[in-house]
Amino acid sequence: MSAQILDGKAIAAEVTEALVGLGPRPGLAVVLVGEDPASAVYVRNKTRMAEKLGFYHEQLNLPATVTQDELLQVLHRLNHDDRVHGILVQLPLPKHLDSLAVIDAIDPAKDVDGFHVVSTGKLWQKRPCLSPCTPTGVMEMLRRTGVPLRGAEAVVIGRSNIVGKPMVALLERQDCTVTLAHSRTRDLAAHVGRADIVVAAVGVAELVKGAWIREGAVVIDVGMNRGVDGKLVGDVEFAAAAERASWITPVPGGVGPMTIAMLMVNTARAAGALL
Ligand code: GUN
Numbered sequence: 001m002s003a004q005i006l007d008g009k010a011i012a013a014e015v016t017e018a019l020v021g022l023g024p025r026p027g028l029a030v031v032l033v034g035e036d037p038a039s040a041v042y043v044r045n046k047t048r049m050a051e052k053l054g055f056y057h058e059q060l061n062l063p064a065t066v067t068q069d070e071l072l073q074v075l076h077r078l079n080h081d082d083r084v085h086g087i088l089v090q091l092p093l094p095k096h097l098d099s100l101a102v103i104d105a106i107d108p109a110k111d112v113d114g115f116h117v118v119s120t121g122k123l124w125q126k127r128p129c130l131s132p133c134t135p136t137g138v139m140e141m142l143r144r145t146g147v148p149l150r151g152a153e154a155v156v157i158g159r160s161n162i163v164g165k166p167m168v169a170l171l172e173r174q175d176c177t178v179t180l181a182h183s184r185t186r187d188l189a190a191h192v193g194r195a196d197i198v199v200a201a202v203g204v205a206e207l208v209k210g211a212w213i214r215e216g217a218v219v220i221d222v223g224m225n226r227g228v229d230g231k232l233v234g235d236v237e238f239a240a241a242a243e244r245a246s247w248i249t250p251v252p253g254g255v256g257p258m259t260i261a262m263l264m265v266n267t268a269r270a271a272g273a274l275l
Contacts, residue, residue, distance in 0.1 A: 210240020
């Protein structure tokens, strides 16, 4: 089999086009602490997309030396700003800050990242909630393959709070049988070989070998790693996996653009401009 490409850029463009000119006007505040270059790029892309869609938007750049109290005060102000429906604090934060406490200081109704402990609980209890952007984008891509999810075997590799764990919850909500694999998993190849759906989110370049992929599986690569030549590579051996998969996401141009698109969807939902 030779895989069809899941074009995240094209799907994201379709998703965001539907968000232009919404009322009430959605508003997004993005908080960047410090000067990590990768975070700065992500944040700029998020703010730019909000601007492009005509959303109210604010980007707050705080110094790496900001105190926990100062950051909490900023969030308090944003929680009470009626123009702002969504608040995002870019992660990771500098080590002296308590990330969990910072996230939990965001009003859950404005938690467009879906990382608040209340959002997490609602997600696992199958209640309506704002769900984390990257895994939600993955679900939108899976939906568009038309591959049935009910009863499908899914393997998620990587157990982060940002991707792996919420990914498991979202797949389970659609009646997949889900295995969560991680760095301590014995015989990863065997787990991957059983899967109808593979979601790789470990951050290790080409950890998942093409030969492991079950014939006809859907392969979603959340990884963004710099190869030795400076090029972006995913967590999956793309060319070899594409020989066996039915659908596969490229890196770049796969999951990446979907994260931003779903952030815009969550912001529109938080504003009450979208169901
Ligand atoms: N860092 C890496 N991914 C994300 C994300 O989706 N949201 C935030 N806030 N930080 C991140």
